[in-house]
Amino acid sequence: MEIISNPTQDDIKKAAKALKDGHLVAFPTETVYGLGADATNEKAVSRIYSVKGRPTDHPLIVHISSTNQLDKWAIDIPQFAFKLANEFWPGPMTLILKRSNLAKDFITGSQNNVGVRVPVHPTALALLAKFDEAGGYGVAAPSANRFGAVSPTTSAAVDEELGDYLEREDLILDGGQSQVGIESTIIDCTNSVPKVLRPGAITLDMIETVTTLKSISSGNEIKIKASGLLDSHYSPKAIVVLNSLPIPGDGFIALEHISTPNGVTRLASPKNIEQYAKKLYLALRSGDQHGIKRIVVIPPEGDGLAEAIRDRLSKSESGNLNELPTLE
Ligand code: TXA
Ligand code: MG
Numbered sequence: 545m546e547i548i549s550n551p552t553q554d555d556i557k558k559a560a561k562a563l564k565d566g567h568l569v570a571f572p573t574e575t576v577y578g579l580g581a582d583a584t585n586e587k588a589v590s591r592i593y594s595v596k597g598r599p600t601d602h603p604l605i606v607h608i609s610s611t612n613q614l615d616k617w618a619i620d621i622p623q624f625a626f627k628l629a630n631e632f633w634p635g636p637m638t639l640i641l642k643r644s645n646l647a648k649d650f651i652t653g654s655q656n657n658v659g660v661r662v663p664v665h666p667t668a669l670a671l672l673a674k675f676d677e678a679g680g681y682g683v684a685a686p687s688a689n690r691f692g693a694v695s696p697t698t699s700a701a702v703d704e705e706l707g708d709y710l711e712r713e714d715l716i717l718d719g720g721q722s723q724v725g726i727e728s729t730i731i732d733c734t735n736s737v738p739k740v741l742r743p744g745a746i747t748l749d750m751i752e753t754v755t756t757l758k759s760i761s762s763g764n765e766i767k768i769k770a771s772g773l774l775d776s777h778y779s780p781k782a783i784v785v786l787n788s789l790p791i792p793g794d795g796f797i798a799l800e801h802i803s804t805p806n807g808v809t810r811l812a813s814p815k816n817i818e819q820y821a822k823k824l825y826l827a828l829r830s831g832d833q834h835g836i837k838r839i840v841v842i843p844p845e846g847d848g849l850a851e852a853i854r855d856r857l858s859k860s861e862s863g864n865l866n867e868l869p870t871l872e
Contacts, residue, residue, distance in 0.1 A: 560674035572719025578685030609672035725822035779863025
């Protein structure tokens with residue numbers, strides 16, 4: 545596997561060709577880094593699952609270069625979904641739509657719906673455009689981490705997660721630190737109103753303003769095969785504890801104005817909610833690098849992006865349950 549920093553046009557072309565040839569290419573997006581494969585190539589897509597160690601019935605998001613490509617992957621697209629696409633694509637939003645024949649069971653986890661996204665990171669967009677030129681239709685890409693672990697927001701974090709599992713002709717494209725820092729908002733558009741399955745930077749307010757529909761925030765109730773919706777997820781090796789008083793030896797993540805008790809290692813002091821989202825995953829990783837066993841996190845208050853951060857943190861806290869023996 546090769547890591548390409550500051551990819552040139554030629555590098556992007558090479559990466560598009562690697563995808564077309566059935567190899568994997570990890571690439572930067574504004575949310576988190578993705579592990580890409582040709583979404584029409586079953587063998588390539590099956591490698592995503594083995595490299596991540598992810599159960600094969602979990603659906604993947606198809607990344608496309610523009611809204612113009614949407615009808616290749618989806619049918620019966622409702623008007624409100626087009627409104628969302630026109631407003632927020634390219635950007636940190638995934639739409640769940642009724643699938644076309646192109647979206648096979650190996651992409652959708654055998655569901656009749658498909659997740660589609662147009663990312664805004666220039667390297668991602670350039671790669672997707674070159675992939676189109678090479679005759680491709682879309683790039684399946686989950687977050688480029690091992691199953692259950694923290695999503696990577698830098699190329700170094702991708703290497704740390706997947707370096708041992710990638711093959712010689714696979715690539716990692718570097719594109720700096722992801723600007724948003726947490727995964728895209730997932731909106732189910734298969735009913736009469738939008739339903740948020742995973743909160744993110746595109747907030748409920750933004751969705752309602754654009755669609756003029758009252759949308760539903762599903763929280764965790766919905767029983768859908770989406771790994772981001774499982775309880776234990778987004779978990780570093782350290783145990784994550786929320787809203788607790790850190791003791792000496794602990795790592796600590798909180799907004800800047802909250803001070804650090806003696807003997808505690810401060811892992812991040814974001815100044816605002818946007819910075820909190822951007823820094824969170826690197827901070828959780830840095831705890832592991834420091835060999836810290838327990839990380840105390842004070843989640844931000846408020847709605848919108850703060851709610852999305854709390855969603856991820858509550859899952860990484862319950863990820864601690866992974867440490868306990870199971871009955872199965
Ligand atoms: O920001 C993101 O969305 C990143 C970047 C790389 O684009 N991707 C990402 O993919 O987070 P992943 O696979 O780690 O998380 C996507 C979530 C998973 O929980 C998956 O099961 C769910 O979306 N999903 C994908 N397709 C779906 C579908 N058809 N119906 C319901 N959930 C779906
Ligand atoms: Mg993921």
